[in-house]
Amino acid sequence: MIEPRSRRTSGKVVLVGAGPGAPDLLTLRAARALAEADLVLYDALIDRAVLDLAPKAAKFSVGKRAGRASVAQDTIHSLMVQAARGKKTVVRLKCGDPFVLGRGGEEVLALGAAGVRVEVIPGVTSAIAGPGGEGIPVTLRGVSSGVLVLTAVPEEPCLRVLARQDPKLITCVLLMALGARRAIVDGLAAAGWSPKTPAAIVLGAHGPRAHSWTGTLDELAEWVIPAGLEELPGLVVLGDVVAASERIRSALGVGQRDVVTESEVRLGSA
Amino acid sequence: MIEPRSRRTSGKVVLVGAGPGAPDLLTLRAARALAEADLVLYDALIDRAVLDLAPKAAKFSVGKRAGRASVAQDTIHSLMVQAARGKKTVVRLKCGDPFVLGRGGEEVLALGAAGVRVEVIPGVTSAIAGPGGEGIPVTLRGVSSGVLVLTAVPEEPCLRVLARQDPKLITCVLLMALGARRAIVDGLAAAGWSPKTPAAIVLGAHGPRAHSWTGTLDELAEWVIPAGLEELPGLVVLGDVVAASERIRSALGVGQRDVVTESEVRLGSA
Numbered sequence: 001m002i003e004p005r006s007r008r009t010s011g012k013v014v015l016v017g018a019g020p021g022a023p024d025l026l027t028l029r030a031a032r033a034l035a036e037a038d039l040v041l042y043d044a045l046i047d048r049a050v051l052d053l054a055p056k057a058a059k060f061s062v063g064k065r066a067g068r069a070s071v072a073q074d075t076i077h078s079l080m081v082q083a084a085r086g087k088k089t090v091v092r093l094k095c096g097d098p099f100v101l102g103r104g105g106e107e108v109l110a111l112g113a114a115g116v117r118v119e120v121i122p123g124v125t126s127a128i129a130g131p132g133g134e135g136i137p138v139t140l141r142g143v144s145s146g147v148l149v150l151t152a153v154p155e156e157p158c159l160r161v162l163a164r165q166d167p168k169l170i171t172c173v174l175l176m177a178l179g180a181r182r183a184i185v186d187g188l189a190a191a192g193w194s195p196k197t198p199a200a201i202v203l204g205a206h207g208p209r210a211h212s213w214t215g216t217l218d219e220l221a222e223w224v225i226p227a228g229l230e231e232l233p234g235l236v237v238l239g240d241v242v243a244a245s246e247r248i249r250s251a252l253g254v255g256q257r258d259v260v261t262e263s264e265v266r267l268g269s270a
Numbered sequence: 271m272i273e274p275r276s277r278r279t280s281g282k283v284v285l286v287g288a289g290p291g292a293p294d295l296l297t298l299r300a301a302r303a304l305a306e307a308d309l310v311l312y313d314a315l316i317d318r319a320v321l322d323l324a325p326k327a328a329k330f331s332v333g334k335r336a337g338r339a340s341v342a343q344d345t346i347h348s349l350m351v352q353a354a355r356g357k358k359t360v361v362r363l364k365c366g367d368p369f370v371l372g373r374g375g376e377e378v379l380a381l382g383a384a385g386v387r388v389e390v391i392p393g394v395t396s397a398i399a400g401p402g403g404e405g406i407p408v409t410l411r412g413v414s415s416g417v418l419v420l421t422a423v424p425e426e427p428c429l430r431v432l433a434r435q436d437p438k439l440i441t442c443v444l445l446m447a448l449g450a451r452r453a454i455v456d457g458l459a460a461a462g463w464s465p466k467t468p469a470a471i472v473l474g475a476h477g478p479r480a481h482s483w484t485g486t487l488d489e490l491a492e493w494v495i496p497a498g499l500e501e502l503p504g505l506v507v508l509g510d511v512v513a514a515s516e517r518i519r520s521a522l523g524v525g526q527r528d529v530v531t532e533s534e535v536r537l538g539s540a
Contacts, residue, residue, distance in 0.1 A: 025392065027298075028297075099408055100408060101409050105518055106410075112517060121295075124287075124394055125398060129392035138370060139369065139371050139375070140375040145420060145421050145431075146421065146431060147370070147418070150415060150416035151409075151415050158416075161440055169431050247379055247383075248379060250382060251388055
């Protein structure tokens with residue numbers, strides 16, 4: 001039940017997309033919302049430098065991370081409604097974009113039902129900027145004319161959607177996919193995907209420890225996440241664009257360490 | 271052929287995503303790149319206020335718009351390479367995100383082949399923020415666990431990919447789709463899609479004349495773009511999320527005019 005605008009409080013909630021990780025990939029509008037905020041409720045993985053953009057706000061983590069306790073969604077709704085009714089300006093700060101697997105829709109519905117004014121500020125989504133930051137464009141002329149972004153959890157509906165796709169036509173980006181790799185590899189093999197489908201894993205894109213791996217689908221589940229990087233958010237990319245982007249990665253200096261190592265090996269053996 | 275870093279010039283090219291239209295949906299990093307630019311080569315549809323963020327730069331439109339002459343892609347590459355070799359800092363300013371159907375990959379390859387240093391700054395993509403700006407989240411818990419972004423031009427490969435999809439599981443966003451609506455409706459009917467599949471058209475999202483329509487697939491091709499809005503960029507959204515987002519649109523005040531009109535009609539006939 002949406003209450004008429006005239007009966008709304010003067011507080012409001014702004015759902016803000018914080019982008020893929022680097023603090024300066026926040027939008028100008030998001031930075032202004034943070035500057036004006038009285039209260040910031042933020043996800044896990046939000047950089048300290050982003051929170052510093054809200055100097056006058058009280059700040060609380062309501063973040064969810066695999067395996068850790070988190071604040072229940074209903075509690076988050078209550079916190080936002082109470083603060084807005086108390087005439088506060090609340091920023092609900094989310095990783096990436098609020099509408100890409102970020103429960104933004106649910107939060108807008110809860111706030112609307114409570115008669116609280118709500119706005120959404122979109123963000124750069126990790127689903128696209130994550131691969132891009134590691135030199136893998138999700139679309140590439142002549143290779144991929146589209147991109148499918150999908151959560152890998154739960155696995156069953158994900159595999160149902162994936163099984164229909166042709167990775168020679170579009171790029172598939174799977175979020176929350178690291179722990180589901182074995183199920184993905186087996187499910188796609190059963191669906192008739194080639195084991196040699198190009199595949200990539202991107203860890204902590206746009207962050208200081210960003211790391212990526214490229215190979216093929218049949219190697220995806222075996223790749224061991226390097227020590228110290230296990231806590232980074234990760235995504236999986238499937239499709240011909242991964243193999244086609246090798247020169248793009250070189251031009252952008254991504255995976256440069258590997259290239260240097262190869263040169264050194266060649267020089268050493270010459 | 272990538273030349274070693276040491277032989278590169280000190281100029282560089284930065285491919286910058288300008289976001290979905292509103293000037294303040296640019297990232298902080300993009301704003302800084304513009305402030306430092308000597309030359310800005312920009313797409314059509316870039317807001318004047320964004321160009322004003324580059325006070326010391328020479329600015330040239332290289333934009334493509336349906337039906338109008340544009341600068342050839344090779345010429346854009348040459349302009350960028352020449353300027354970077356002349357030690358200039360070049361910003362190639364693109365609508366949305368450079369890697370979402372923006373030819374960013376091609377430009378990185380051309381610059382890499384010329385030995386020019388190149389960086390990419392991701393932007394908020396219209397493919398996701400466009401529907402979002404009109405109150406349609408591309409994912410929504412229990413309704414859509416993913417989103418497929420696809421160019422509708424050329425039509426044949428688009429239809430080949432679309433025909434495989436289930437709009438009850440994921441959201442499909444079609445870019446450059448306004449002129450292809452008839453082909454899409456007919457092609458999806460032939461592929462067995464329900465004519466009652468929820469559909470939306472979003473025009474000029476996040477701009478001052480943003481406008482949207484919601485209905486069903488069988489009405490998609492007949493909807494007449496309102497006078498004066500024909501030049502706005504448009505996209506098509508297909509999937510159950512369009513129907514499921516009605517209350518989200520109300521909570522965000524999108525399509526409020528239609529709601530008011532309906533109430534007035536009911537009041538008038540009571």
